[in-house]
Amino acid sequence: MDDDEAIARSLEGDLAAYEVLVARYSALAHRTAYLLGAGDEAEDVVQEAFVKAYRHLPGFRRQAPFRPWLLRIVANETHNLTRSRGRRSDLVLRLGTTADARVPDDPSDVAVAGDRRTRLLAAVRALPERERQAVVCRYFLQLTEAETAQVLDWPVGTVKSSTHRGLARLREEVGGELA
Structure with missing residues (x-):
């Protein structure tokens, strides 16, 4: 199942289709959160990003690629985390x-x-x-x-x-x- 099909089925309420997207992009999202400064809290950032992505999926432009859209959410969540804790955490690279x-x-x-x-x-x-x-x-x-x-x-x-x-x-x- 490609991204477009998984998104379309997810919008129809098929959670298994969204699980395909989560499985496909989890490692990349996790690595992105780490690389952008989430450190040990990257797992929390990624989980929150996938929840927000699912919640905002109806606003996703169908012609656009899913990967950069998701990574933008991960980057925003990472930025929110680092800003809220008031210090820059160590960069952990995977x-x-x-x-x-x-x-x-x-x-x-x-x-x-x-x-x-x-x-x-x-x-x-x-x-x-x-x-x-x-x-x-x-x-x-x-x-x-x-x-x-x-x-x-x-x-x-x-x-x-x-x-x-x-x-x-x-x-x-x-x-x-x-x-």
């Missing part, structure tokens, strides 16, 4: 689906790769919030510029400039070490 599937044979390669990843993630965490959000959406979640703009509710030009500045800072911070 790279399971984007990590290189190749397993190095040499234990020293494993250690070096882990150290590089730790330095890169620390540099991403240190970016200003807008740049971090843009870089996370574009490169960790692999969203297009248009999808990132929709998820973050920014103009495409802001996505481009924030991504550019974020990547420039990352290159300055860790570029030579990770080349």
Whole structure:
């Protein structure tokens, strides 16, 4: 069942069809919440986002893709969480689906790769919030510029400039070490 069919059936009251959407997008929604700063509370954010998405499904534009619409709700819920707790939580990255599937044979390669990843993630965490959000959406979640703009509710030009500045800072911070 594709997204359009699942949405149509969900609007008719078929909860099993909505469960298909939840199953399809749960991991991505969870990763998005973590990457945007929800930390240990990502599960709560995702649950609330799916409830809100279901409640607002009648307002969903049928011709639009579901994924960026859902991720926008996740981003809003994450923003609400971080704003309400009054501090920026640590960024916890789940790279399971984007990590290189190749397993190095040499234990020293494993250690070096882990150290590089730790330095890169620390540099991403240190970016200003807008740049971090843009870089996370574009490169960790692999969203297009248009999808990132929709998820973050920014103009495409802001996505481009924030991504550019974020990547420039990352290159300055860790570029030579990770080349």
